[in-house]
Amino acid sequence: MLEIKNLQASVEDKEILKGLNLEIKPGEVHAIMGPNGAGKSTLGYVLSGREGYEVTDGSATLGNDDLLDMEAEERARAGLFLAFQYPVEIPGVSNLEFMKAAVDAHMEARGEELMSSAEFLKAAKLACKQVNLPLEFLKRGVNEGFSGGEKKRNEIMQMLLLKPSLCILDESDSGLDIDALKVVAEGVNSQRDPKRSFIVVTHYQRLLDYIKPDYVHVLSDGKIVKSGDASLAKELEAEGYAWLEGYDVEEADA
Amino acid sequence: MSDQIEDAINREYEAGFVSNIESETFAPGLDEDVVRRISAIKGEPEWMLQWRLKAFRVWQKMEEPDWAHLNYPKIDYQSISYYSAPKSMADKPKSLDEVDPELLATYEKLGIPLHEQEMLAGVAVDAVFDSVSVVTTFREKLEEAGVIFCPISEAVHKYPDLVKQYLGKVVPQHDNYFAALNCAVFTDGSFVYIPKGTRCPMELSTYFRINEQNTGQFERTLIVADEGSHVSYLEGCTAPQRDENQLHAAVVELVALDDAEIKYSTVQNWYPGDENGKGGIYNFVTKRGICHTNAKISWTQVETGSAITWKYPSCILKGDNSVGEFYSVALTRGAQQADTGTKMIHLGKNTKSTIISKGISAGRSNNSYRGLVQMHSTAGKARNFTQCDSLLIGDKCGAHTFPYVESSNASAIVEHEATTSKVSDDQMFLCQQRGLDPEKAVSMIVNGFCKEVFKELPMEFAVEAGKLLEISLEGSVG
Ligand SMILES: Nc1ncnc2c1ncn2[C@@H]1O[C@H](COP(=O)(O)OP(=O)(O)O)[C@@H](O)[C@H]1O
Numbered sequence A: 001m002l003e004i005k006n007l008q009a010s011v012e013d014k015e016i017l018k019g020l021n022l023e024i025k026p027g028e029v030h031a032i033m034g035p036n037g038a039g040k041s042t043l044g045y046v047l048s049g050r051e052g053y054e055v056t057d058g059s060a061t062l063g064n065d066d067l068l069d070m071e072a073e074e075r076a077r078a079g080l081f082l083a084f085q086y087p088v089e090i091p092g093v094s095n096l097e098f099m100k101a102a103v104d105a106h107m108e109a110r111g112e113e114l115m116s117s118a119e120f121l122k123a124a125k126l127a128c129k130q131v132n133l134p135l136e137f138l139k140r141g142v143n144e145g146f147s148g149g150e151k152k153r154n155e156i157m158q159m160l161l162l163k164p165s166l167c168i169l170d171e172s173d174s175g176l177d178i179d180a181l182k183v184v185a186e187g188v189n190s191q192r193d194p195k196r197s198f199i200v201v202t203h204y205q206r207l208l209d210y211i212k213p214d215y216v217h218v219l220s221d222g223k224i225v226k227s228g229d230a231s232l233a234k235e236l237e238a239e240g241y242a243w244l245e246g247y248d249v250e251e252a253d254a
Numbered sequence B: 001m002s003d004q005i006e007d008a009i010n011r012e013y014e015a016g017f018v019s020n021i022e023s024e025t026f027a028p029g030l031d032e033d034v035v036r037r038i039s040a041i042k043g044e045p046e047w048m049l050q051w052r053l054k055a056f057r058v059w060q061k062m063e064e065p066d067w068a069h070l071n072y073p074k075i076d077y078q079s080i081s082y083y084s085a086p087k088s089m090a091d092k093p094k095s096l097d098e099v100d101p102e103l104l105a106t107y108e109k110l111g112i113p114l115h116e117q118e119m120l121a122g123v124a125v126d127a128v129f130d131s132v133s134v135v136t137t138f139r140e141k142l143e144e145a146g147v148i149f150c151p152i153s154e155a156v157h158k159y160p161d162l163v164k165q166y167l168g169k170v171v172p173q174h175d176n177y178f179a180a181l182n183c184a185v186f187t188d189g190s191f192v193y194i195p196k197g198t199r200c201p202m203e204l205s206t207y208f209r210i211n212e213q214n215t216g217q218f219e220r221t222l223i224v225a226d227e228g229s230h231v232s233y234l235e236g237c238t239a240p241q242r243d244e245n246q247l248h249a250a251v252v253e254l255v256a257l258d259d260a261e262i263k264y265s266t267v268q269n270w271y272p273g274d275e276n277g278k279g280g281i282y283n284f285v286t287k288r289g290i291c292h293t294n295a296k297i298s299w300t301q302v303e304t305g306s307a308i309t310w311k312y313p314s315c316i317l318k319g320d321n322s323v324g325e326f327y328s329v330a331l332t333r334g335a336q337q338a339d340t341g342t343k344m345i346h347l348g349k350n351t352k353s354t355i356i357s358k359g360i361s362a363g364r365s366n367n368s369y370r371g372l373v374q375m376h377s378t379a380g381k382a383r384n385f386t387q388c389d390s391l392l393i394g395d396k397c398g399a400h401t402f403p404y405v406e407s408s409n410a411s412a413i414v415e416h417e418a419t420t421s422k423v424s425d426d427q428m429f430l431c432q433q434r435g436l437d438p439e440k441a442v443s444m445i446v447n448g449f450c451k452e453v454f455k456e457l458p459m460e461f462a463v464e465a466g467k468l469l470e471i472s473l474e475g476s477v478g
């Protein structure tokens, strides 16, 4: 499914990813943990093709697609979805309108016949209920005036509608209370499928109690420095990242 | 990413074609004789000619205003032709069948079919080509309801009393430089009269097209809504792509008598010039309405064209409890400049006005909102709410707001809110990450920004306006 080899990338001439390797097979859930500033969000942006993130070496393929050769919107239509750490507002553009346009773009790219407005509304209502947002959120502007938790749930709603093959969730659990966390986790679990893979970026074991990862990786200073199974997350929670060689906890948390 | 946004807003002007039509066009230049010839060619009665001549003398003594936040070379009024009409219109075709097919094809190409059976149901159109009205549709159906909708040149003959009673009463001849010029040389435009207690059975619209080179267009529109009547009116405008600037100086007067309501919408898409500022229409327009007791006038405008826009649709809220509204979207890109806004003059008690202005600037363009809210001593408990939002696309453009408030009544309330925002890289990336291409992303973000104004447009035109913005923002992505 996803194969990342020796990925190196920089932002504004600052090297951030320094030779990252990762292989994800269909149906797998990989958790990525690691200190602040390690490059977790950068990995998501580089894979999804955000402008300003320059790949200096390495490769990343999704199925047969060479991701690094594609525009951001092409990668999205090829099945890559990123749930943002800080979802942005688009005032005046209703969630419904936005998601219809997104779903249309995906279906068009696949050469499928577009859904009618009525069909789409039905699907959107279902997704809205699934993430436990009141239906009026479909009419509201994209993330406009949403609370932190509502924004995160809105991201999951978009994921439910777009049915991507690779989902990258960037701290989708940060700032959520336990009920919202369960909603997000259930959203993800409902989409687990032998053909769909997940990268779950998180700082907390508690999310991984609900979304059981197949693998856990520690990303530090632009590289994966340790990989293991679900028990690694528990270890990290107990011990923090202080064991990381040459790693300065004070600086990272600042 | 910013480059991507920039690219997404560059596109071709789709209405820029020239129709090959033989015209009778005056030689450039303006003097009393030109005014007399315009009047003569329209076969006007003496009173109309005298009215024009009076205005011409007023204009000669006036100075072109320079207070707007606009920058353009001095206009040479002697280099402009003041009249141009298709030759085929000289013997006044009686029905659509007699109209030059090339003229009909022009409107067809612009998406305005003039054959009634092909038109948007429920919309009557007056099509003005350069200096003359080509055709007015659905007239019989309107006449059944007692509604008059005809070219103003025809109204001068057929309804002289109405024209004399109202022409120049809302915008006096000496009001401003461009209005005075218009009074002297106006050629055509629409006249509307809605009788007492009548709800106009269909949307009325006028479609203005400039075709000839070096001609100015000076149209004049007068709408009178008698007591308790209701009308919704829309105007649209386009012009061919040319390297020279062309002058358009229109006057629109609205009269809403007691309990009447006029909704006036504009979708202005004159040729904006190229991205270096070459060519394009200079759009200097005076629009004003007067509201009597309990009356309401609502201006909605979507301004995407013209090299220069100078336009302040205004309301004189004379009658008690009258209501004035101004909803505006002004988009400038390339080297376009817009200085637009409104004046709300509160005279009556409990009068209410709302101003929602959305300015979008891209490229190297400049976009200014200029608004005046005046609360006179007689305007007890009057209220105004103004909201002025600017959206910047890229970092070479400018947005400015000039809100003026003059209040001489302590019980009047004036509220003003203003915001400036940018189409951000974050917004663009969110859209692209969800599969939208950059053009679609920009147009969606901009449409969202304009939502409060678009919802004021008549339904058929809201869709058109949305599409217009979409086309305006479309372009190749590098
Ligand atoms: N747009 C940017 N400009 C400059 N530096 C950036 C930018 N984005 C991220 N960085 C830097 O890259 C490093 C990794 O950031 P990020 O990927 O957000 O880390 P994480 O998500 O693991 O906390 C940090 O040092 C951060 O300051």
Ligand SMILES: [Mg+2]
Pocket (backbone or CB within 6 Å): A040, A041, A042, A085, A170, A171
């Ligand atoms: Mg991060």
